[in-house]
Amino acid sequence: MSPRRSYDQFCSAARALDAVGDRWTLLIVRELLAGPRRYTDLHADLPGVSTDMLASRLKDMERDGLTARRRLPPPGAAHVYELTPRGRELLPVLRALGEWGQDGLGERRPTDALRAHWFALPLLRALEEAGVEAGVVEVGLDEGDFHLYMGAEQGPLYGYGPAPEEPDARLALDSSTCTAVSRAELGLAEAVRDGRVEVTGDGAAAKALRENGT
Template identity: 55%
Template sequence: MPRRSYDHYCALSRALDTVGDRWSLLVVRELCSGPRRYSDLFADLPGISTDMLAARLKDLERDGILTRRKAGPRTSTAVYELTAAGAGLRTVLDALSAWGTPLLGERRATDAVRAHWFALPLGRALAQRIAAGTVTVHIGESVFHYVITETGLSHHDGPAAVADLVLHLDLNRAIAIATGAESLADVLEDRAR
């Protein structure tokens, strides 16, 4: 299938030619915290078909956004991970997440949800309260951690080897913090009690 293009000599147009297709940025979101197997991506992208996921992975690999490698020397299982160019999209995802947070409204009965989808807004809330450090967040079964520095923050799968702060949240509280309905300061106060 020929690649679609806006055919505009414009940086935004060229960016959208690369990552503007349906599901592309959500695949990147899934890879922001680390490498994932195809089955993990499929499980965490409810509503995507196997054909669409395979096509997006192939397109993003062709365009240098992600790479595909074997999970180990004795396996045919592949893992996908972001390249430096793909990791550069994290700031774009963060900006879109900040812009889209007020649009969330009430959760609909048909809305899928995964705890790690709140990593970007939770990271923003943490970075506003903590100048630097490592924070592990548990939301139900999901565990990820942040590394916060003066130059920004990143999030990663699993707990930090050594964390300055460990938070245990249920999904509703994580959503409340992410949407601004509850402040992180309140959570930290509750934790100190």
């Protein structure tokens, strides 16, 4: 575990940055918003981080009360990392950072990695703006599928792959449309109306999207 570094300033923003200002910390939080994850899964979805750096950051985050490590019962029998309630309180920080960073997203560079679920937080905002308050929404992109838990106060906000049960709505769209929605250049209801997002399903979420897209 690395020694705690501090700005040594009596300021709440400085104290917060003491805990989450290091490189990779907030991106680890982003990944753990999907629920408990194994170390190998975290490493796979954080391209560019070294194994030593990831291990160090996870230890620091556990020390600072942001994450906890536990062992799954058999047959899993693997250690997983998960956010504590304190760590989950960083959700609005990540959402605000994402919205602030929209203008700097620009075009995808050849060196940019991409995982489908990295669109989860921007799409949560877009779905809320489109009138979806609750339910499971499955999203299909060329890069893969993921699902969102709208209105979730506890537990994961999103998950990897198709929804484990029949979703309330399924969205099919390409990454360029998803990027435009994430940048707030295109509203989700507008994208549905223009045929850039295909909505299927019979749940309240699907009905809300179709009604607001007309």
